[in-house]
Amino acid sequence: MTTNHPVYTEHTDKEAGKLGMWIFLFTEMFLFGGLFLVYAVFRSLYSEDFHHAADELNTFIGTLNTVFLLTSSMTVAMSITAVQKKERSVALILVLTTLILASLFLVNKYYEWSHEFHYKIYPGSDVVRNMPRGELLFIGLYFMMTGLHALHVIIGMILLLICLVKIKTHQISDESHLLLDNAALYWHLVDLIWIFLFPLLYLIT
């Protein structure tokens, strides 16, 4: 190997990292956008059935979950400020709080889904097959949308968990916190999508 050439160093550019993340978030929005489009089409065709089906969902659990997610968005944003102010232990507590709130969201979701499964309300079940067409479609969309969203919650939690470890080991500091920034952006997206899902699925009855 030649030595008179500079050592190959990886290019690092904070702005690029941010820009890439933003574009990626747009693709995520388009991903959910496809589902929103299908929702809009079926809602306009079967608005009556959609009202009935939405009425069956537990608004209390939905509201509670909205509170969890909104609060967690706040705590993750605060953790960035804490990292910038070099208050590592505060940042650790804030990220941990975010993770706990996210877990509470999933626990709630679990009880909600098992309740529905208990009454045989899931796609393909005999109960659902005999429902009016619009309600059947609503149930399908409900499971697909909340399921895909829950998957995103889990991915966001994994990202935040990595951040937690890296804050602890000083790999995320006030000088380099791009990963935490991007994880927080992703978490805000998860939150944002829920803010649309909640009224569409639970509130319009």
Added chain:
Amino acid sequence: MPETGVHSSYLNNEGKYHGLLAWLLTIDHKRIGLMYFFVVIAFFFIGAMLGLLMRTELLRPGEDIMGPQTYNGLFTIHGIIMIFVIVIPGLSVIFGNFFLPILIGARDVAFPRLNLLSFYLYLTGAILAVVSQFTGNGPPDTGWSFYVPYSSESSTNVIFALVAAVILGFSSILTGINFIVTIHRMRAPGMTFMRMPLFSWSIYSTAWIQVLATPIIGITLLMVIAERWLNIGFFDPALGGDPILFQHLFWIYSHPAVYIMILPAMGVVTEIFPTFSQKPVFGYTAIALSSLAIAIIGYFVWGHHMFTSGTSYLSRLFFSLLTFLVAVPSAIKVFNWVSTMYGGSIDLKPPLLYAIAFIFLFMIGGLTGLIQGALATNIQVHDTSFVVAHFHYIIFGGMGFAAFAGIHYWFPKMFGRMYNFRMANIAWGIIFIGFNLFYFPQLIIGMQGMPRRYFDYLPQFSTGQFISSIGAYIMVSGLIMMLINLIYGRYHGTIAPANPWKGGTLEWQIPSPPPVENFETIPHITRRPYFYGDNE
């Protein structure tokens, strides 16, 4: 220069890892580009062989070498491999990876590790697509378009193929993000947008379509998977869904995907015409902006695939109008290429031959496209082999020939060696003649009513089908000849100089093959590309 270049070439300089690992774990954009190159070529020949098997079946009427179900499986997997594995990523992952950073004066793409991840996602998707042929309840038989309700009810191995397409789409999104950020953040000092080589412009437009359209196909195919696997009704009427909705969602992606395929191809030939005419490109701004125009308008024409699906008259009218509008920026490009050659000192080397063939075939493809874009004639040719021929004229005649042009153009830079020009010219002639014998008869019998995707046909189509099959054999033999010539050149060709074609863009100002870090010092750009000799 070439001698020192070989010494620090990216092909020899291994870095952290050694041997095979130095390739498999590389984050050098050139090595990743080259890995894509080999995978794409390998899958291209698999796809071509499947096509040849179909042509053999169609040589004579009646069942010859396979039954209808095998034929259905073959055209499905031929389509999936050719569309999702080769032409959608194709040019942008090979030449985009290899040359985009060099053309804009950068040392690498913005996210080199993400780039490697894209490659492995791509490889996984490609392998899954092939595996779907041999596992489960037989090869998928839905066609590459996965139309519901058949795709949610067919008992064959459709889920595998769907998952493959979703993974390939994800890889495509990541590559798109990478290229957009690279172009925004990594241009050399003085390299303004309007000083970028036009290939970078076409990659830029392509990347935006990849990012904005691919998520739609991702979610659509996920919905079909959910429909098959979890019985969630979206599109299948038996589960309460609406099949027309699937067609809309599918084409919202899959029409822009056609521009994902063709834009980088246009970018490649735009680099070739000025170099081999030794004349600045005619209408730089028009070519750059027409790429964007194609990307934008191309997003709103999907409905022209559904003229016979029962959509409303008004929407058909709009989609037809917009389809005709796309022809305008495409034609702007064609006129600019021809004007670039006008009055230049033309050097008829293999890359230029392929590029000229590209214009010819692309024009036939484009004009037959207008026949289908018009509402009345569309009804006549819908779902006939006319559509198949049109599509192959655009995709193979356009994108394929541009790929061959690009390979012959950049081969000396990529491998540091030359191929045999005489062999390359002969192979070009064979491929060109074979191609036209192959597809032109299909335009005619399609007009007469030969349906697409049929393993058998009525006796009146037998002359056309026979000529078409013979053309296919001629074309494939030309392709093999081209490949042999390139492989021979790779190992035994003469050493290529840094700038064999007297090119004016940045990649020709560095040694062949390029050193690991591309540029010893990042160049400062003071003017537009494409200046030759006394033009300065």
